[in-house]
Amino acid sequence: MKPLHQVFAMPALIATITAVGLLSALVADGVWDVLSWLALGSAVGVAVWFAVPRSRRAALAPRAHDPLNPTPSP
Amino acid sequence: MTPRTLRAWSWTHKWSSLVCTVFMLLLCLTGLPLIFSHEIAHLTGKAVELPADAALVDARASLDAVVAAGQARLPQRVVQFASPDEEDPRLWYVTLTPSLETTTDFRPIAVDGRNAQVLAEPRFDEGFMHWMTRLHIDLFAGLPGKLFLGLMGLLLLVAIVTGVVLYAPFMRKLAFGEVRHQRSTRVRWLDLHNLLGIVTLVWALVVGATGVINTWADLLVKYWQYSQLNSLLAPYQGQPLVGPAERAPLQQGMAAALAGHPEKQVAFIAFPGTAFSSPHHVTFFLRGNTPLTAKLLQPVLVDARTAQVTAAPTLPWYLTALLLSQPLHFGDYGGLPLKIIWALLDVITLVVLGSGLYLWWARRRVAAPVLAREDAVDDELTSEAAT
Numbered sequence: 320m321k322p323l324h325q326v327f328a329m330p331a332l333i334a335t336i337t338a339v340g341l342l343s344a345l346v347a348d349g350v351w352d353v354l355s356w357l358a359l360g361s362a363v364g365v366a367v368w369f370a371v372p373r374s375r376r377a378a379l380a381p382r383a384h385d386p387l388n389p390t391p392s393p
Numbered sequence: 394m395t396p397r398t399l400r401a402w403s404w405t406h407k408w409s410s411l412v413c414t415v416f417m418l419l420l421c422l423t424g425l426p427l428i429f430s431h432e433i434a435h436l437t438g439k440a441v442e443l444p445a446d447a448a449l450v451d452a453r454a455s456l457d458a459v460v461a462a463g464q465a466r467l468p469q470r471v472v473q474f475a476s477p478d479e480e481d482p483r484l485w486y487v488t489l490t491p492s493l494e495t496t497t498d499f500r501p502i503a504v505d506g507r508n509a510q511v512l513a514e515p516r517f518d519e520g521f522m523h524w525m526t527r528l529h530i531d532l533f534a535g536l537p538g539k540l541f542l543g544l545m546g547l548l549l550l551v552a553i554v555t556g557v558v559l560y561a562p563f564m565r566k567l568a569f570g571e572v573r574h575q576r577s578t579r580v581r582w583l584d585l586h587n588l589l590g591i592v593t594l595v596w597a598l599v600v601g602a603t604g605v606i607n608t609w610a611d612l613l614v615k616y617w618q619y620s621q622l623n624s625l626l627a628p629y630q631g632q633p634l635v636g637p638a639e640r641a642p643l644q645q646g647m648a649a650a651l652a653g654h655p656e657k658q659v660a661f662i663a664f665p666g667t668a669f670s671s672p673h674h675v676t677f678f679l680r681g682n683t684p685l686t687a688k689l690l691q692p693v694l695v696d697a698r699t700a701q702v703t704a705a706p707t708l709p710w711y712l713t714a715l716l717l718s719q720p721l722h723f724g725d726y727g728g729l730p731l732k733i734i735w736a737l738l739d740v741i742t743l744v745v746l747g748s749g750l751y752l753w754w755a756r757r758r759v760a761a762p763v764l765a766r767e768d769a770v771d772d773e774l775t776s777e778a779a780t
Contacts, residue, residue: 330560330569351684355731369569
């Protein structure tokens, strides 16, 4: 059983990044907009990454080639 | 958390979500095209552009000529607002309504600010986007509709907060992001619901809360007039409305308003007798030049007869909050990439809402012994995984 602070560690990080992203573009233009896109875009990325089943996820990510431990083809 | 506490939080989460989910689904669906309303307006030809004309490069017609040109198009209506286009201040929109009463029956007339020529009469009160807008803002039901949706928004906030509380017991035995696809469909969607919900938590809270605040806009403005403006305007008590014939030139009034705030520009102008002004003033709402100050408004009340500035009150905190609630709700303050991300987060929220509905429905259909067996297998598997 994980302690509470471990359960909420990742959610809290994502929440903070999202908050920064929301405020950043509000405050100024230019690089602040880009910061916003990156922050909020990463939240979307995390959601999509974990929502997709592992079998399909493997097809999305680049695979490292290790001659001693060849990864089985899907 | 004791089983009893868990049940109480579950009950609150279930009922707050159930009541508001249908409306939230509607808001998320109608909100999706609204995110891109500016782009859609350009695509459908509803956006007006100034015709290129070398002869007009430095020309500026007086504000009075511009407003008169708009009025002349629909003489049976009255002018409630005038505003320069956000992208090109040489283009003006004169908004005409049936009367001075608050209404959604707007007819904006696009007027060329260089020569006071009418350019177009874009109709926003018909078509697909009109339906999306009205369904989203007030379900076609005016202020009661807005307030009802605001109430649904409050339920959404309760659902989100209780959802966060419930996240803990469900995720105690799982790694972050773990989705048990190999188990039943119901377990899989439970994990997806929790994952997508917790990741979009802050965005959903912000868009939800700012949505609720926006439904209170009419009331907040009325309260401001009652509490702040009435005392400022006490000398004018009892005087009749200043009709168009008795007004000083608008151009003069605008110059007076801007004179006190050299770093600002006009966002919009409210005419005497309308909801955003008094019966005896033209109110110029000014905005700043920086990205943040551009969203905050400074009202300048100009005496409609003498074109003198009566007052330039600082907006109270609740109106500043209202003004900041708009960009944070629409997602239109960070360019097209932000709008696209906003749309993606909206779609994810649709999945959270839909999966929540499915989870409630699926649980109802499954008999208690099956649920008990499922939960027992669940505990067994996760305790195995922990060893």
